[in-house]
Amino acid sequence: MHRALALAAEGAGQVSPGPLVGCVIVSPSGEIVGEGFYVYETLKHAETYALEQAGARGRGATVYVSLEPHAHHGRTPPCTDTLINAGISRVISPIKDPNPKVSGKGFAHLRKAGIAVSVGLLTREARQLNEKYLHFMATGRPFVHLKLAASLDGKIATRTGESQWITGPESRARVHQLRHxxxxxxxxxxxxxxxxxxxxDRSGQARRKSLIRVLLDEGLTIPANTKLVATATEAPLIIFAGQKADTAKLDLLRSSGVEVVIDETNGRDLSSVLTELGARSIQGVLVEGGATVAGKLLEGGLVNKVTFFLAPIIIGGREAPAAIGGAGADRLANALRLRNVEIVRRGEDIEITGYPGKSEE
Ligand SMILES: NC(=O)c1ccc[n+]([C@@H]2O[C@H](COP(=O)([O-])OP(=O)(O)OC[C@H]3O[C@@H](n4cnc5c(N)ncnc54)[C@H](OP(=O)(O)O)[C@@H]3O)[C@@H](O)[C@H]2O)c1
Known part of the structure; x- marks a missing residue:
């Protein structure tokens, strides 16, 4: 299953709005005879790739698949039929697919055909791998991952606003992987x-859909000569603006290829911004600042995952912005504690990731 999960992860950037899925087929003698992972464009599911590789050796085999196989006719024929026709004897899978068209039906179909089905191996890892898909399926809104780079004293810029670059090259390369x-x-x-x-996304890896850049700018203050606007025809840019935004600026931005969304909350209700992004099938959004936006998202309980890159520098000074704006916690007992924390060294920096709220254990 570890191998199936690692294969699934190879589909990153190429599956949305679907899930990451990996599959490993093990023959009755214990040999791996087929492997595969899903990417949206090829119209083939992980199980199909793995079974094609296995051929006749798939007969009587055990299939490790990182998500419930689907039993309906969608863009592809049902994977459960493919597994049954290949004569496999057992399917091991960590979790059900929450998609209502699939959920529980895939396992039931396999069991009905006499295939042994075990559910629950490496559930936590499988849920984490597909955390964006699972959240999107459950809520219709994107999974929100807040990422910031800070100095040892928790500053995200100097008092003059300089923040490029607080962290080193290893952290910055990792950020492109996250964007991917x-x-x-x-x-x-x-x-x-x-x-x-x-x-x-400058990870250098192929992606199915362009990374959509989203800007919260009620007053349409963004200068027209910024990199974001200048590249809007190559990389999509959506600006959430207010109803009083200047019409000449609006026209100028729209003619530069920028999509400007004007809603009745003037783009300030972050919950409705997320609903709007969900309606565009955006499974996950990486929030890269600044302090004001980060503070409002956290205060609104809208952040699902947090990553800080901490660099061994001290910026100092009361006027240099701290990472998170807003009122903040009054007492330590009310501070937001992260759960399921992972710490990785990136060159001289450290990357700390965790989940706000209850432990997922
Ligand atoms: N180290 C890092 O990781 C990192 C990352 C990013 C930024 N930074 C630094 O952070 C500083 C910028 O932070 P900042 O706090 O000034 O700006 P920010 O959080 O990037 O932007 C805040 C502005 O966004 C607009 N906005 C629109 N809708 C909003 C909403 N719903 N909620 C909150 N804001 C909304 C508001 O401007 P209007 O009122 O005009 O609409 C608000 O003033 C810079 O110095 C930058 O270098 C550091």
């Missing part, structure tokens, strides 16, 4: 004008 795993990236107006970021 998301459908969208979101920042506030402050970050867009101070940093003039490009916000593209």
């Amino acid at each position: 795993e998301y459908d969208a990236i979101l920042v506030g107006a402050g970050t867009a004008s101070v940093d003039n970021p490009l916000l593209t």
